[in-house]
Amino acid sequence: MKQALNGAPSHYTLLGIGAGPANLSLASLLHDKPEISNLFLDQKAAFSWHDDQMIDGATLQVSLFKDLSTLTDPTNKFTFMSYLHEKGRIYHFLNAQFDEIPRREFRNYMAWAAEKNRNVSFGERVLHIDFDGVFRIETDKRQLTADHLAVGVGTKPWVPEFAAPLLDNSQFHVSQYMKKNHNTAGKQVVIIGGGQSGAEVFLDLSSKPASERPERITWLSRRRNFFPIDDSTFTNDFYMPCYSEYFSKLPLHLRQKTNRENILTSDGISESTLRAIYQKLYCLRFITPGELEFDLMTSRSVSNVVQTSSGRWRVDYKHLDVEQAEHIEADVIIWATGYAPAEKNFLDGLKDRIHYENDEFVIDDDFAIVWDGPRQNNIFVQNAVRGQRGLPDVNLSLNAWRAQRIMGRLCGEYPRQQISSFIDWSPGVDNNGAHKIKDDVMPEKKIITAR
Numbered sequence: 001m002k003q004a005l006n007g008a009p010s011h012y013t014l015l016g017i018g019a020g021p022a023n024l025s026l027a028s029l030l031h032d033k034p035e036i037s038n039l040f041l042d043q044k045a046a047f048s049w050h051d052d053q054m055i056d057g058a059t060l061q062v063s064l065f066k067d068l069s070t071l072t073d074p075t076n077k078f079t080f081m082s083y084l085h086e087k088g089r090i091y092h093f094l095n096a097q098f099d100e101i102p103r104r105e106f107r108n109y110m111a112w113a114a115e116k117n118r119n120v121s122f123g124e125r126v127l128h129i130d131f132d133g134v135f136r137i138e139t140d141k142r143q144l145t146a147d148h149l150a151v152g153v154g155t156k157p158w159v160p161e162f163a164a165p166l167l168d169n170s171q172f173h174v175s176q177y178m179k180k181n182h183n184t185a186g187k188q189v190v191i192i193g194g195g196q197s198g199a200e201v202f203l204d205l206s207s208k209p210a211s212e213r214p215e216r217i218t219w220l221s222r223r224r225n226f227f228p229i230d231d232s233t234f235t236n237d238f239y240m241p242c243y244s245e246y247f248s249k250l251p252l253h254l255r256q257k258t259n260r261e262n263i264l265t266s267d268g269i270s271e272s273t274l275r276a277i278y279q280k281l282y283c284l285r286f287i288t289p290g291e292l293e294f295d296l297m298t299s300r301s302v303s304n305v306v307q308t309s310s311g312r313w314r315v316d317y318k319h320l321d322v323e324q325a326e327h328i329e330a331d332v333i334i335w336a337t338g339y340a341p342a343e344k345n346f347l348d349g350l351k352d353r354i355h356y357e358n359d360e361f362v363i364d365d366d367f368a369i370v371w372d373g374p375r376q377n378n379i380f381v382q383n384a385v386r387g388q389r390g391l392p393d394v395n396l397s398l399n400a401w402r403a404q405r406i407m408g409r410l411c412g413e414y415p416r417q418q419i420s421s422f423i424d425w426s427p428g429v430d431n432n433g434a435h436k437i438k439d440d441v442m443p444e445k446k447i448i449t450a451r
Helices: 021-030 080-087 090-096 103-116 174-183 196-206 235-239 241-248 252-261 271-287 345-353 399-411
Strands: 011-017 038-042 120-122 126-131 135-139 143-151 155-157 171-173 188-192 216-220 293-297 300-307 313-319 324-330 332-335 339-341 355-357 379-381
Touching: 011 021, 021 038, 021 103, 021 399, 080 090, 080 103, 103 120, 126 345, 155 174, 171 174, 174 196, 174 332, 188 196, 188 313, 188 324, 196 216, 196 271, 235 241, 271 293, 313 332
Parallel strands: 011 038, 011 143, 038 120, 143 379, 171 332, 188 216, 188 332, 216 293
Antiparallel strands: 126 135, 135 143, 155 339, 300 313, 313 324
């Protein structure tokens, strides 16, 4: 039987599974709360955050204030400003006048926070969880118990089912780009996916020196154009807590419609990246023609990939406007097709006790899963309920606020009330000036028990 590690307690008020940005935010807020014993475990050997996607020049698409704690507790010791100050380069950062924060710097900030927090531990995998009055957690090193859980295991790379068995060094997901992009010189490369990741790959490949540059780059997207991220003022009100609360009470069909219609507020391409690509294309077409061939194809949906007798890849796709089948051959395929929620197999022992909506855990207002266990034992979930909380649930915007909501359930320290959006999302206003939702207008989410 596995034993507790030397000197480590075996019971915690809160056990966190995963130590990515979401759970790191919660760990940061809990750091100086000795009355809430906590431990956050991650199976990775050390902190990482899209490390193999850190292309030179890649920048963050959100404000530096959307760090682990600033928007809910600016005095917390784990803010981005605290990181810069402790590293001794806060003036250098100020003087650099970054229009957008280098993504690698933000990654390094979060790694600093993980290393600085004694309650965050890497290299330990949670295998199974049961409940018999407390949560019983089995890891690959020991057995633990906890009153509450915080699940924040993030996402995994997604490619279509037909492509998954074919992934190798010449066909790979963008999450492995930095490891596998070195065999593209003089080759035909196809990039699939019209978001920020695909754009960064196109810009990087087209900017390589002649000895490393592909012969041709084809960039395919289902979208009708290479659209910019919508980072405008009123659009960003979608990423305020008050809208998250409003959104969560909408009926399912309206939540789904809203996410579809506003995907570019979360998954568009930075204006600076688009401008750099357009300028690069201008140079390649008109100033130094012949250096690189390129094709930018929109409204194309990839339906299959097969290996040819020559060992190359044939990419089959259809033009969505005219339903016309087409294909292209490539030496290298890079899938910039995003991410899907990571499996949470460690919860299989509790699956029949948990409620679902469209394969998503049903959560309450404090991001606790609705289940048939005692109300004083909660399973909090982060980055896993976009269908109920909208597009901000899977990016950095509301990390700190969501973590503070969980803190509210644990110790009563809810986020300090902030002034609501200028936009009137819903009928009625409560006594604090925050918009409220009437039960007769917004029906309850339909709860489906485990299958």
